[in-house]
Amino acid sequence: MSLGQHVTIELFGQPYTFKAESEETSAKTVADYLAKEVKRVEEQHGRHQPQMPKLNMMILAAMNIANENIELRKKYAALTEEVSVRSSKLIQRLDTCFPSD
Numbered sequence: 001m002s003l004g005q006h007v008t009i010e011l012f013g014q015p016y017t018f019k020a021e022s023e024e025t026s027a028k029t030v031a032d033y034l035a036k037e038v039k040r041v042e043e044q045h046g047r048h049q050p051q052m053p054k055l056n057m058m059i060l061a062a063m064n065i066a067n068e069n070i071e072l073r074k075k076y077a078a079l080t081e082e083v084s085v086r087s088s089k090l091i092q093r094l095d096t097c098f099p100s101d
Contacts, residue, residue: 007031011038012054037061 008017009031020027038061045052045060 009035011035011058012042034061034065037065040064 005020005023005027006017007020007027008015010016011034018031022030038057041057041060041064045057
């Protein structure tokens with residue numbers, strides 16, 4: 001896919017088109033994810049606060065996505081550390097079983 005494709009996303013019933021700097025499929029995935037999160041916030045908060053400004057809903061969606069990203073980064077860092085520690089222990093065991101002369 002070529003760079004610079006246009007991707008359309010629908011938010012609050014309005015289409016928005018933007019030029020994607022990444023592959024179209026990746027940009028479309030990101031746009032769909034954002035639209036899904038905005039829709040979730042709109043459904044969740046719109047019932048309780050029907051006059052909630054759209055900008056507030058967008059900010060809440062962005063905060064939710066940012067929070068999810070931070071949590072995933074923490075999990076990734078912990079997993080990377082665990083793999084590193086376990087790999088080191090395995091290498092030590094292998095070195096003990098198969099010493100190099």
